Amino acid sequence: MTLKEYRDNLLNKKFSAVEFISEIFQDIEENKQINAFLTLNKENALKKAKEIDEKIGRGEEISILEGAPYSVKDNILVKGCRTTAGSKILSDYFATYNATVIEKLNAKGAIMLGKTNLDEFAMGSSTENSAFGPTKNPLNLNFVPGGSSGGSAAAVAKGWGIFSLGSDTGGSIRQPASFCGVFGLKPTYGRVSRWGLIAMASSLDQIGPLGKTTDDIALILEIISGKDELDATTVKKDFCWEGQFNKKDFIRNIKIGLPKEYFQEGLDLRIKHKIWEIVTKLENLGAKVVDISLPLTSFALAIYYIIMPAEVSSNLARYDGVKYGYYYQNQTSDIIDYYAKTRDKGFGPEVKRRLLIGTFVLSAGYAEKFYLKAQKVRKALVGDFKEAFSKVDLILTPTSPTLAFEIGERTQDPLSMYLADIYTVSANLVGIPALSIPIGKIEKLPVGLQLMASWWEEEKMLKLSKIIESLN
Ligand code: GLN
Numbered sequence: 073m074t075l076k077e078y079r080d081n082l083l084n085k086k087f088s089a090v091e092f093i094s095e096i097f098q099d100i101e102e103n104k105q106i107n108a109f110l111t112l113n114k115e116n117a118l119k120k121a122k123e124i125d126e127k128i129g130r131g132e133e134i135s136i137l138e139g140a141p142y143s144v145k146d147n148i149l150v151k152g153c154r155t156t157a158g159s160k161i162l163s164d165y166f167a168t169y170n171a172t173v174i175e176k177l178n179a180k181g182a183i184m185l186g187k188t189n190l191d192e193f194a195m196g197s198s199t200e201n202s203a204f205g206p207t208k209n210p211l212n213l214n215f216v217p218g219g220s221s222g223g224s225a226a227a228v229a230k231g232w233g234i235f236s237l238g239s240d241t242g243g244s245i246r247q248p249a250s251f252c253g254v255f256g257l258k259p260t261y262g263r264v265s266r267w268g269l270i271a272m273a274s275s276l277d278q279i280g281p282l283g284k285t286t287d288d289i290a291l292i293l294e295i296i297s298g299k300d301e302l303d304a305t306t307v308k309k310d311f312c313w314e315g316q317f318n319k320k321d322f323i324r325n326i327k328i329g330l331p332k333e334y335f336q337e338g339l340d341l342r343i344k345h346k347i348w349e350i351v352t353k354l355e356n357l358g359a360k361v362v363d364i365s366l367p368l369t370s371f372a373l374a375i376y377y378i379i380m381p382a383e384v385s386s387n388l389a390r391y392d393g394v395k396y397g398y399y400y401q402n403q404t405s406d407i408i409d410y411y412a413k414t415r416d417k418g419f420g421p422e423v424k425r426r427l428l429i430g431t432f433v434l435s436a437g438y439a440e441k442f443y444l445k446a447q448k449v450r451k452a453l454v455g456d457f458k459e460a461f462s463k464v465d466l467i468l469t470p471t472s473p474t475l476a477f478e479i480g481e482r483t484q485d486p487l488s489m490y491l492a493d494i495y496t497v498s499a500n501l502v503g504i505p506a507l508s509i510p511i512g513k514i515e516k517l518p519v520g521l522q523l524m525a526s527w528w529e530e531e532k533m534l535k536l537s538k539i540i541e542s543l544n
Contacts, residue, residue: 250520
């Protein structure tokens with residue numbers, strides 16, 4: 073159900089908010105094995121739903137988001153709610169304030185159902201790195217939902233809330249969206265406030281929506297975006313979604329680039345074929361499609377896996393067992409030993425791997441060779457994209473080189489797990505917006521198509537998304 077359909081149904085008394093939301097909680101309960109949620113906000117949600125029902129009963133107007141149920145990835149703070157980031161080290165942490173995005177949704181009357189599962193501190197591509205067990209792909213329980221926002225993607229796919237908020241540092245909204253057959257948007261860096269998002273890699277992190285339609289995620293973006301005094305990286309640029317536009321004019325004036333580096337070895341040919349089907353249809357509608365090149369693509373994953381862990385090692389230094397969260401309880405008189413034991417027991421293996429890599433690439437004697445060099449290549453990658461966007465309006469690629477994989481298939485081989493991000497990390501490294509659109513299924517598993525746009529050009533990207541959506 074879309075936001076608009078939900079609201080119409082409420083107003084036409086097809087069901088009440090209490091009925092609808094109670095049913096969701098029941099369904100979550102009956103499908104516990106999916107493990108999409110780490111914490112449910114049942115009492116509060118039903119209380120709010122009752123208030124909305126009463127308001128409708130009195131004949132008052134309700135706005136588009138009022139009473140709309142949604143879920144939130146458990147690395148985004150909701151005041152009074154347990155917020156774990158999928159880690160044992162924060163297993164008993166209760167947020168003392170709201171993230172800006174939550175404040176904004178609250179102000180519109182949306183109803184938060186619960187906090188969704190994720191890879192520990194958003195590090196992973198399958199949600200198998202959660203300290204609270206993996207989430208399963210609702211379309212086939214033997215498969216992963218993608219990650220790290222796997223709980224959010226699974227929840228939206230199951231209809232447990234109309235939309236969800238996730239975070240994307242290297243693909244964590246788009247890749248699970250593609251594995252679960254929903255829409256997922258990573259906004260331009262600086263579009264959405266990160267205040268209240270538990271930091272992973274601060275120069276890459278963005279919060280964004282997952283939903284069932286282009287209109288829904290565009291509307292959520294409109295609400296959560298904007299300048300925030302509490303996040304100095306946000307920029308004063310309004311995003312206003314105009315869902316009604318002349319599609320014929322739009323498509324005739326659009327130039328789409330297909331970067332050859334994204335269609336080479338390693339891409340599942342069935343996915344390539346599905347993407348081509350869409351491209352052909354767009355061409356038939358009048359879009360100009362051209363081949364382009366992003367020559368530095370082969371370095372993107374390498375620089376991501378230097379810069380990201382470097383920032384991770386700095387951001388996660390705060391979990392020392394003193395300020396908050398889990399701590400090592402046995403007697404030890406040595407403070408260094410206390411930190412070490414807390415971190416050894418509190419962090420999982422993937423987080424530790426990144427802390428070690430990050431500390432290494434920043435250490436004296438190696439920073440120049442790795443971290444600084446990666447920063448230079450990152451800058452050059454920005455140049456690649458600027459060049460491309462001087463020729464085309466939008467870039468079209470697959471979201472992921474493969475379909476959802478089986479649970480356990482890649483856990484022993486981190487490099488194969490990292491390869492899941494090959495098409496998504498560049499957008500984070502250069503800061504542009506990107507979107508995954510569901511375009512059908514192969515052997516019952518969803519396929520995602522990715523669009524990337526130039527900085528602040530979400531509108532163009534979402535308009536093409538709406539056209540692609542209508543082709544399905
Ligand atoms: N899968 C990527 C990683 O493991 C991306 C994570 C993210 O976007 N949070 O780092």
